[in-house]
Amino acid sequence: MRAGYYVGNFEYEVKQIPERNPVDDEVKIKVAWCGLCGTDIHKFQGKNGASKVIPPIILGHECSGIVEAVGPDCKYFKVGDRVACDPSWGCGKCIWCQQGLPNFCLERHGVAKGFSEYVYPPEKNVYHISKSLDLETAAFTEPLSCAIHGMDIINIQSGSTVCIYGIGAIGSLMIQLVKLAGASKIIVVEKESEKRKLALDLGASLAIDDQQVLDICKKENIDYVIECIGLNVTMEQAIHIAGKRAKVLLFGLGDPDSTIRFNQFEAYTKELSIYTSYLNPLTSQRAINLLESGLINTKKIISARLSLEEMGNELKTLKYSKKGKVMVCLSGDH
Ligand SMILES: [Zn+2]
Ligand SMILES: [Zn+2]
Incomplete structure (x- = not known):
């Protein structure tokens, strides 16, 4: 073979x-x-x-x-x-x-x-x-089961504002899971205009670049941020734009030899929670259920x-x- x-x-x-x-x-x-x-x-x-x-x-x-x-x-x-x-x-x-x-x-x-x-x-x-x-x-099944584990970890409450960084395969699945979880607003940060179109098509409320999101986070509280890229600059920005009491999920796989920086005082005044998600413990069957339901494109x-x-x-x-x-x-x- x-x-x-x-x-x-x-x-x-x-x-x-x-x-x-x-x-x-x-x-x-x-x-x-x-x-x-x-x-x-x-x-x-x-x-x-x-x-x-x-x-x-x-x-x-x-x-x-x-x-x-x-x-x-x-x-x-x-x-x-x-x-x-x-x-x-x-x-x-x-x-x-x-x-x-x-x-x-x-x-x-x-x-x-x-x-x-x-x-x-x-x-x-x-x-x-x-x-x-x-x-x-x-x-x-496998990538979706990993995304489901990430969703389990941050446990999104209905009616929340969620920001997703990066529309690769994982980001594209995350948009759909976040929508199903009842988010009232999904903001996607993506530098490629083609992918921003795809994000809107998959259910995002807004698809913008990493400059525009800096203005938006001043006007509204972003309750959850899901980073699906794994670059230092986007992980650091994800922590920065997160709102008060926000949960930040650093899902994208970072470089094993590098370290990100964030301002502890800023995180402290926001009561920020930062999470990661590792693989897919016992979530495969739920991934299959969702794929079979047709709810995930x-x-x-x-x-x-x-x-x-x-x-x-x-x-x-x-x-x-x-x-x-x-x-x-x-x-x-x-
Ligand atoms: Zn994989
Ligand atoms: Zn074991």
Whole structure:
């Protein structure tokens, strides 16, 4: 089978690796689609993603597909089932797993490297999806489950004003979740005019640049700020524009070697709360429920559908990634 590797030194390669039968409770999935995540781009650039990166590694973790075979101990899946994966495995036994927080599992690792024709996750990382949900949309299960965890953390109250920084794939999902949570006003800060249009299309009340938001925050209280970029300048501004008693969620993945600055006195006089959100502990099923309901639009977010081979060029140029979500077409099944 073919698999797309980051081999180190800003190089990507599609390699032929042996296919195998599933063992224990593994589910062998013929991957249909896999989303390209910002963390894959981070890994390709030699930075860490959610965990440390030692190349060569197969990229991708946002995949969907059809069950091709099951291991002898697999109970809940059969050949032909339509599925999505949670790529983050927790042992179920450590002190963090026992508290329902497998994102902090002492042995956590990735189990569905989706830039690959087949993946073999254990069945606890596999989720059924209905016939009505197309497999390309189902590949949004992981990013949406991460966004849902962020939403759980800040727990938005209905009738609030929410500001979202950055309309990449995560920001585009966040707008929709924030709207569903009952925000009365959604302000999007985005420098690209094309993406500002998309933000309005997805339900934002206002889409502006990082200068205009400085005026707005003087006139009205921004109750929540969700930063989905991870650049120091936008994270610092997100903290600055937040209103009194605001909650700021720094969702975008920052550079592991850099530090942001903010004025403690200013934060103090606002009683600011600053949060982060790490992975997707037990939120995959809710992500699937939302995707199946049709309440989340994924098609508008997709900027390109590329083959495994085309990803080498994309990772170097980020041509389509700058515009939206890039989907890697494996089997391309729907
Ligand atoms: Zn991801
Ligand atoms: Zn654990």
